[in-house]
Amino acid sequence: MMDRLLRRCRIKSRLFRECLAEFFGVYILILFGCGSVAQVTTSQNTKGEYLSINLGFALGTTFGIYVAKGVSGAHLNPAVSLTLCVLGRFSWTCLPFYVCSQLLGAFLAAATVALQYYDAIMDFTGGHLTVSGATATAGIFSTYPADYLSLWGGVVDQIIGTAALLVCVLALGDPRNTPAPPGLEPVLVGAAVLVIGISMGSNSGYAINPARDFGPRLFSYIAGWGDEVFRAGHGWWWVPVFVTCVGAFLGALLYELLIGVHHPDSEPEEAEDLTAVLQQTVELDGLEMELLEGAETGDEVVGGASALTDRPL
Amino acid sequence: MMDRLLRRCRIKSRLFRECLAEFFGVYILILFGCGSVAQVTTSQNTKGEYLSINLGFALGTTFGIYVAKGVSGAHLNPAVSLTLCVLGRFSWTCLPFYVCSQLLGAFLAAATVALQYYDAIMDFTGGHLTVSGATATAGIFSTYPADYLSLWGGVVDQIIGTAALLVCVLALGDPRNTPAPPGLEPVLVGAAVLVIGISMGSNSGYAINPARDFGPRLFSYIAGWGDEVFRAGHGWWWVPVFVTCVGAFLGALLYELLIGVHHPDSEPEEAEDLTAVLQQTVELDGLEMELLEGAETGDEVVGGASALTDRPL
Amino acid sequence: MMDRLLRRCRIKSRLFRECLAEFFGVYILILFGCGSVAQVTTSQNTKGEYLSINLGFALGTTFGIYVAKGVSGAHLNPAVSLTLCVLGRFSWTCLPFYVCSQLLGAFLAAATVALQYYDAIMDFTGGHLTVSGATATAGIFSTYPADYLSLWGGVVDQIIGTAALLVCVLALGDPRNTPAPPGLEPVLVGAAVLVIGISMGSNSGYAINPARDFGPRLFSYIAGWGDEVFRAGHGWWWVPVFVTCVGAFLGALLYELLIGVHHPDSEPEEAEDLTAVLQQTVELDGLEMELLEGAETGDEVVGGASALTDRPL
């Protein structure tokens, strides 16, 4: 019965389904990520430490990807979506829909974290919601630069961080390199976010994702932290929004120029397509059936296999 | 010889075997989980920290699932069993048996932890078993809310936490999304428990499981901590028992409404069934045999495959 | 050339090869495990913490298993070898050879750790090698009970700890439950050692392995810590040596009685054999060949498959 009720809610539009997945994936990412910052901040490091926050965003990314990957590919990051467009691997038409869904997911997740930690934040701050000072809590939602960081230093920091993310993601997904085992890509992308947080987190909190930073910042602006969230750090807010896009493109370019484009062309390309198909176990049966039908009817087996090359993947 | 002795103990009833598995799975989960709290508490943070407790419950969940999954499916959580019933994926008749087994496992595991840490608890408390204060030890067994937490705050906290658990578990098991690789589901569900502990643990100790909380609480009531275990936190005990069930259902609903129901229907559904079968390597041979017999006798291969759709999975 | 030189050293005796593997596996386990204790102890917690020690023994176990598993099955623990004998899964004749190799590996690894940390130990202790006190270093090599622990408490602690280890190991290797994915068993057994260290480490240092404890203790006795290593903790040394064997057997019994023996017998048993074969990809080809030959010649495919049941696995 429940089943039939649920089926009535089915949406046929592919883009809408994908947007829902991007929305929900980013929601999970921020719920766990910002949640871990809230826990460490309001418990004053007694129920977690900096490494917990790194793990929170890493596993948040992992489960955000598990939630969305089968539907939308789990970009979960406007800078990633944009870079894929530039590389010709994602449609420019879908881009604004993806970005809006990602932002909405991050905004609502921030609201959920604020709801879950409402008592804790009130107790910790005494009701004064501030961006800086001993009981600052704006850092639960979005990133702020360290006092010593110059604007240029922040720009360089975000470019390097986002570029490193894209290099790792592209390497993990390159079927002609050493791709991550099917079903473990979300864990390994999470590990990339972990190591970026461990090695590039102290300057400005490794936003490396416009939606992760701007959505929650907008929420904190509305929810009582005021316009200081945009003015703090000499107007830091635009750096995680725009500079990360430059960094993402730069990282993708670096990976392609140093590794991607040099993969030998002829035979391995066909092999790649077959591998990709084999990795999508969903289609494995199709392959075997074709092979078997070939075996039965006497068709060229090799022909049946190479026909897969033409299929859109 | 040993082998023959053991075989005499074989139980034929499927439900009884499943209940034993649920019992033992929860036992392992609580043995490691509450054990890690006991270690951190009685060693006064010298032999572990909050992250150790998160890891203890996460890996406890992982090994609890490894112990039970092949037999009972490893719910290990009454809120999960109940939600599966509501969704029509588990039998209402079996529900009370599962829940009792889970509670019994948690109760006996708490007793085992108390036995293993008897000397440590006596040394740490000087023999005064209390629920609050500097040498409080009731928190080894069940959860208590932070001082600042209002009842509504606690209700919201447990709803969000359990909903997040169900979203992760359903995503990991959805064959039309990005399912966890076969044999690694226990590790990934453990990772979900880890990130919930890291990001939602400080308000009230992330019970997110009625058996995990109520079984050990009952033990601590009997074993000398007295009725304070039920009175503490303005009668907190019922929140992890009942509210988690609401949260679990809400999480399942969210996943289905945002992701699950929208998977396209026609062909991929058949593919899904095949994938599920392929993932159960136990049955892989059966599939190949059918396919091969089809190839041999000239039967429709597609027909042989779609016959699998009718099989209960 | 190097290759040919090495080939001359080849040993044909299967038992000798297995003993070398057990020796080297335990050597790696103790090298990393005791090494991490040495690092935390001599750096006075500045270059590691209790969790590092847990990780050191966990990953030591993982790599010890990777080194030995393909050759000897990687027991790496006399209590495990003995339990397998009692269960009829390992030969009593080989037992003493395995145990001696394990002890020798642990002894030499302790010597290697002492060599690598010689300067550090001398600097930290000022040359006074003691078992207790502020600069005690005997704990680098073997386990000592906490001050509060009674002898009975220690016995219970070691029984529960080793039983938990065996439950996890048997669950991970049970092909009719949810077995660990091929090639990842070492990681998951390491994870079991990690969670035991996190939840059962503070009472007496979770020896749970006679070789791990007695080999290094013997080394520390000879190397200058004197007979205090045997007298400390009211003669604690025999508990990790003998009680762990009782615990291991108890854990195996528990797993078999609650899970193992109840797996349904008839069809699934055949499936189990097939699964086991499928997991050994080395033999996968053989299976498919038989199936295909069956398909070709018209033999009963089921018959060809059940023939596998007779093969020793």
Add this chain to the structure above:
Amino acid sequence: MMDRLLRRCRIKSRLFRECLAEFFGVYILILFGCGSVAQVTTSQNTKGEYLSINLGFALGTTFGIYVAKGVSGAHLNPAVSLTLCVLGRFSWTCLPFYVCSQLLGAFLAAATVALQYYDAIMDFTGGHLTVSGATATAGIFSTYPADYLSLWGGVVDQIIGTAALLVCVLALGDPRNTPAPPGLEPVLVGAAVLVIGISMGSNSGYAINPARDFGPRLFSYIAGWGDEVFRAGHGWWWVPVFVTCVGAFLGALLYELLIGVHHPDSEPEEAEDLTAVLQQTVELDGLEMELLEGAETGDEVVGGASALTDRPL
């Protein structure tokens, strides 16, 4: 369009492609590894701890391998390349090219870390770039021995550490032992680096890689830390450069003498080849096709399978 632009940059030379991969792999390794030291040092342990550094180098290794493995095999370590030459598994001609690429990658990564942490280093040191003292920052780039460590102690430390690395790497890649699952080798080699850092890191910072230590040291010499980087620790710099090569060879010898050479020869060798082929899913289809063609045409299936033995892998 982007795609066509990139394709113009394709390099045909195999050696050059491999050198680019080694360069980029080491770059990623050092970027994350030294980055994590920079974060812990300049944040004065508030945004990380010693375990973060261990994780930084471990995951740096993991992603360095993911970036390079499919192209160059991901040695990422001159001591590894040299040992493979001595064992006859890598070409002496390519060795100098690999080593130079590795050094260049480490050098440029150190420069990138210095750029990203420029403001932080300036703030932390007040502009005084020193090798020792309370605000020493040379340790961000390369390793220095602890005060207590004698030269011989350091030599022993680096020999044991690098030998342990090679034993783990060879075990993980030995197809006749328990090889790491395809696609997870980078994670497991990273885990080996993690446990070496946890158990052998406090004496002299576990360089265990000439490029990892010498490249960044050269950068720090040029960038303002001066010739103290070569004079410190009684001229420590040459130990990580040369002694690690001895240790790597010793470790490889130990693994081969204790495990590798004793694998039985005759049949299993063929099995090994088949396994290797099966693990390369790219070629899986080929195998199945041959088998199926055999089934169809009545050729000897066994003959078709053993033909694979002759194929170069």
